[in-house]
Amino acid sequence: MIGVWRSTTSHLREMWEAWNDFWFSPTDPATLGLIRCLTGAMLFYTHLVWSKGLSAFLGADGWLPNDLMAAKQNGRYFFSIFDYAQAPWLLWIIHVVALAIFFCLMIGLFSRTMAVLAWLLALSYVVRVTPGAFFGLDKINLMLTMYLMLGPCGARYSVDRLRRMRAGDDDEAPPSIFANLAIRLIQLHLCVIYLFGGLGKLMGEKWWNGTAVWFSVANVEYRSLDMTWIANYLWIGELATHATVFVELFYCCAIWPRLTRPWWLLAVIGMHLGIALTMGMMTFGLIMIIANLAFVSPETIRRFVDPIAARIARMLGAGRTEPAPMKK
Amino acid sequence: MSVDKNKPTPQRPAVKPQAARGQVGELALYWRLLISLAVVWHLFVVFIAPMSVPPTSSTVETLARLTPVRVYGDPLYLNHGYHFFAPDPVVNAVVRYQIFDSGGQKTSEGEFPSLKSQWPRLFYHRHMMLSDQADTPIDPTGRMTREQTLRVTLTAYARHLLRISPGERIDMQYLRHNVLLPNDVLQNVDPNDPRTFAEELRLSVSRRDLEAPLAGLPIIKETPPAEPIPEPAGGQP
Known part of the structure; x- marks a missing residue:
């Protein structure tokens, strides 16, 4: 009985540590x-x-x-x-x-x-x-x-940061628990959005019989790029239909593991770019891609954005001539 | 593309950078407990809203209509179904109108959505939403038919157009624009062929009616669902 109690409390403690780590690790x-x-x-x-x-x-x-x-x-x-x-x-x-x-x-x-x-x-x-x-x-x-x-x-890539640098405060923006909290909430909210995007489609006949993408791209009101040539290759539309449901439905699982995350990110970015270019919903496509940035690590973001930010800072006469090294 | 290296995943042990290690505890335990409770509540509301989109179970429907859920979810704009292009891709509607002077002569005409007169694309898209959401149920109990809903909403659209245009009367048509099938495309059928449009409603509004209350609006006491899905339109292919 004592063994059961100990293993239960130990498991609960581990869960609480994992919860703490997930929500309250500074990033x-x-x-x-x-x-x-x-x-x-x-x-x-x-x-x-x-x-x-x-x-x-x-x-x-x-x-x-x-x-x-x-x-x-x-x-x-x-x-x-x-x-x-x-x-x-x-x-x-x-x-x-x-x-x-x-x-x-x-x-x-x-x-x-x-x-x-x-x-x-x-x-x-x-x-x-x-x-x-x-x-x-x-x-x-x-x-x-x-x-x-x-x-x-506003801790990075902001006028606020430039103003601090101009005032002589060249310290790195510290890792923040609340930055992590905000990113985690975006990530989980996205999981809910894609899950119900996928579940909703499971109720529709066209998402099952493979014609949904055809009825989307052949819709004149939405169309921004004529894709009706796929009438000659209907399998393309059918594969895209099934892939859309698959990607949306399993996003909430596949986006977390290190192995599948890059692939799922590429898949959803491709899907949203496709919608943006062919169905005239550029703004919606872009905002979904922006939201998905929540799954890109700060290190990767800094590798690409810091040089641009540093150049802008130099142009505006603030801060270092080189981007600050990343804290490991 | 790199992955979120700082964060543990189920497939590898948690490895946190030294900068992060030890800072988990920087927030007092009672703050972490309080924030945890808030996060759980918030995610529950985020989840229950799309879960409650019809058809759903009575349990979920009851939960989603609880006052605390609505008082929290509505003002934060969390009450969404997220059923994008579901259950099936939409068949769009086009609203066409003609305005006549007191002598019965046509003074202007137009339609929305229209790429010719509405740009940029986002502005066009807003007009497309006007026509698409014209049949969004007003009465959650279903006492109001789709035609009644359409009539009320289109009357509001017609009144707006008549207010900003010279003329005495406006005639409006609500047309379902059916999508061509692959075989139609292969036979070079024009996607804007008149046969692809199916009229669902036609109405007329006079200038003398402009100040009257909008007729046909129901008195509703029931709570609406997160995001009512319109009934399947008659013109669906």
Whole structure:
């Protein structure tokens, strides 16, 4: 009996250590910094495009008027600043401020504060058009911005860092528990997204009979590159259909082991690039690839991004002439 | 491409760099416990939302509609199904309209989505979502038919167009744009051939109706699911 108790407590202790290690190990904030920069750019572009139809999409008498949205969102605990500020001049003031905030997040000026403000504002835009004109891009934009708030997203690749360097603080950005926490949450959220992307497809006949990719690429409204030549080689579409389900369904398992992670990353990047190029969803494809950067190690990120960051720092007259060595 | 070397995986022993080792404990135990609880709760809400997309079990449906789940998930925008292109790829809809003056003369016409008039691509895509999500159920109990939902939503679209255009009346058509089959493509059928469009609804709105409340909106007391999937459209190939 004592043996059972000891092995149980020992197992539970190991589990707690593994949990601690998974969530509370400090990590280099390089990955989070790059995700901040790219998500900021996506937020800026996504919302810049709203400029073309600000009143039409967000105004009281637009495509989605207040009474229709009140019925569609009934029972939801939603909040949008645009439910209260609907005069065109006020819409534009908020919009310009929002664009400035998204730009600041992209360049990393007052990064953490900007992440909070960017999330609140991006949420206001998307809630005003949900349901009605939202899609996957908005979900991932919001998801990434939410997790950026949790960690030191401006510790690298940011104006904040440049300002510290100019002030003579050349110390490396320290590893951070909260950078790890933010990255872990992005990773697990992605696993849920792909798992249910795959499970949802299992309910559809076309994902089973291999015709789903055909019906996606032959759809005129989505098409940005004519892929209907695969009518001559239907096996290509069928293989792509099955591969899509397979990759999405097993992402949550295959993305963790060291052996399969690079392959699964390549597979999902290929899948999203394919969707971006052939189905005209460049923004959605890019934001999914940005989210998947959460599975790339800070060392790899630094190997590619540090030289660019160092060059920009030199151009702006700050910091070292060479990138700082990576801490091992 | 390198993998996350700092993190342990099931296939190798955990090897942490010296910089990281020992810093796990930097956060006090009570903070780690508190954050752990928050993380478990957060991931539960992230998971239960797509799990509750119909069809689902009554247990999951009940869990997803619990007030704490909704109070947390809705404001954080976590209530999503993530069923991208599922259960089957969508068959898109196109909305066409004509606006007439008081004498019955056509003053303008248009359609959305339209690559000719809506750019950049993301702006076009927003219009595509307007037409695609026009049949997203408003009433979670299903008391409102798909046609009633479409009629209410399209009336709102028509009113918006009439407000920003000179004219007395707008006629609007909701057309399902069916996708060509491989054999059709091999026989060089035009993907925009009129036969590929199936009219699902036609309505008319006059300027004098603009100030009236939007008719047909239900009074709903039930909680909506995470992300209602529209009923299969009649024009699916």
